[in-house]
Amino acid sequence: MSKNIELVHPRNQITEIISRVYKRGMTTTSGGNISIIDDEGNIWVTPSAIDKGSLRASDIICVKKDGTIIGKHKPSSEFPFHKAIYEARPDIKSVIHAHPPALVSFSIVRQIPNTNIISQAKHICGPIGYAKYRLPGSEDLGEVIADEFKKGYKAVIMENHGTVLGGSDLTDAYERFEALEFCASTILYGSQIGAPKYLTDEQIDEFESQATGVLPEMQSTSYTSEEVEKRLEICKIVQRSCEQGLMISSYGTVSMRWKDNDFLITPTGANRWDLDLEDIVQIKDGKREAGKTPSRATWIHQEIYNKNPDVNSIIMTQSPYLMAFGVTGTHLNVRTIPESWIFLQDINFLKYGDHFRKNNNSEMVEDCATALIIENDSVIVTGDKLLQTFDYLEVAEFSAKSIVLGHSLGEMVPINDEQVEDLRKKFLS
Numbered sequence: 001m002s003k004n005i006e007l008v009h010p011r012n013q014i015t016e017i018i019s020r021v022y023k024r025g026m027t028t029t030s031g032g033n034i035s036i037i038d039d040e041g042n043i044w045v046t047p048s049a050i051d052k053g054s055l056r057a058s059d060i061i062c063v064k065k066d067g068t069i070i071g072k073h074k075p076s077s078e079f080p081f082h083k084a085i086y087e088a089r090p091d092i093k094s095v096i097h098a099h100p101p102a103l104v105s106f107s108i109v110r111q112i113p114n115t116n117i118i119s120q121a122k123h124i125c126g127p128i129g130y131a132k133y134r135l136p137g138s139e140d141l142g143e144v145i146a147d148e149f150k151k152g153y154k155a156v157i158m159e160n161h162g163t164v165l166g167g168s169d170l171t172d173a174y175e176r177f178e179a180l181e182f183c184a185s186t187i188l189y190g191s192q193i194g195a196p197k198y199l200t201d202e203q204i205d206e207f208e209s210q211a212t213g214v215l216p217e218m219q220s221t222s223y224t225s226e227e228v229e230k231r232l233e234i235c236k237i238v239q240r241s242c243e244q245g246l247m248i249s250s251y252g253t254v255s256m257r258w259k260d261n262d263f264l265i266t267p268t269g270a271n272r273w274d275l276d277l278e279d280i281v282q283i284k285d286g287k288r289e290a291g292k293t294p295s296r297a298t299w300i301h302q303e304i305y306n307k308n309p310d311v312n313s314i315i316m317t318q319s320p321y322l323m324a325f326g327v328t329g330t331h332l333n334v335r336t337i338p339e340s341w342i343f344l345q346d347i348n349f350l351k352y353g354d355h356f357r358k359n360n361n362s363e364m365v366e367d368c369a370t371a372l373i374i375e376n377d378s379v380i381v382t383g384d385k386l387l388q389t390f391d392y393l394e395v396a397e398f399s400a401k402s403i404v405l406g407h408s409l410g411e412m413v414p415i416n417d418e419q420v421e422d423l424r425k426k427f428l429s
Contacts, residue, residue: 005169010036010044011057013170022052032098033076037086041065047073077137084142088149092166094173099162102184107157113184116198117327119207119377124179124250129153133160155180171271175249182248185320189404194328199376210356218287230256230264231277237390242273249273252317253295256386261305265294299357303365313386315393318378321400326373335414340399342427343392347371371396
């Protein structure tokens, strides 16, 4: 089951998250630091000048409440501002500081990313503070950052430096960190191809209020070997999606048809990185597995399966280059390379709000396209086998990335109609 973080030692929590941050390209070998304050007031923190790509639990330093240092290295040079945050905000139990590229871009142009770029980020990140530049490792830096946290912020852009985030635990802090970097990336990539559009607070509130209503519970649940195998497949794809930046901790839904119109789906409110077989929710005859809450998008998946017998798996996620098109409304022309067009043909676009349940939008669920972008919300990819659907998602994201990156070189020249017809005859007939 998803990890009970209280049963994982601070040393192990920190090494796992710093490894994740490093592998995702959100910090460098020498950059970034993470800390946790325990119930005794001891602060566990990453060491100074030790490779973030190979950090072990034994490398983590403990700074006792009385200032005694336990460990074989020096604590991070930025320890003073970690300590200052904990003193300013007793509700914060973990702090992450790093130099992820997109957020550094904002810090060096001295701007704060607008988290209304996607529907759920505002609630995850909260309002964002801004700390003026001070010398790294100095008491002055600790003071200006602590002053921002005293205002109630849990995320702060550090002028010409990076970002620092706090959370009720390390999982909470990392979700905020990942979501904020995703917002920054999406705004940056969207700005390459158009003008990003932002949601109003009213639109976000409407999204939150409409995504309610839980299916009734089934009285008993059977787990056949085939069903368990599908659970394992879902968990592996979710993990892979997170590792490749195609999904973030706080957002992403994967489902697989089990039999007839019954299916398995990921839960709501669970950290995607830590998903386990027991977390997956079985949906049978319109009822959910007892004691579990499926994704709030379950009804969309149910409708797609009901009306598209050839669809046997669905991924609904946010990936930064696809969402660059989603937040600008720019048409994503997948006639980039033969593979992209063969797999995807055309990617449909749905206006924000048209995906709300009350609107009962037939365009979204009937004759379902392989890929559909929902404005400022997500991308839905469908297919037969789950690995095939994941491949479609990768191809769509790669296509979007190619167009965004190529935009600075000139206007895209797509494969022409005659070439497309040749592809259709050879591969789709």
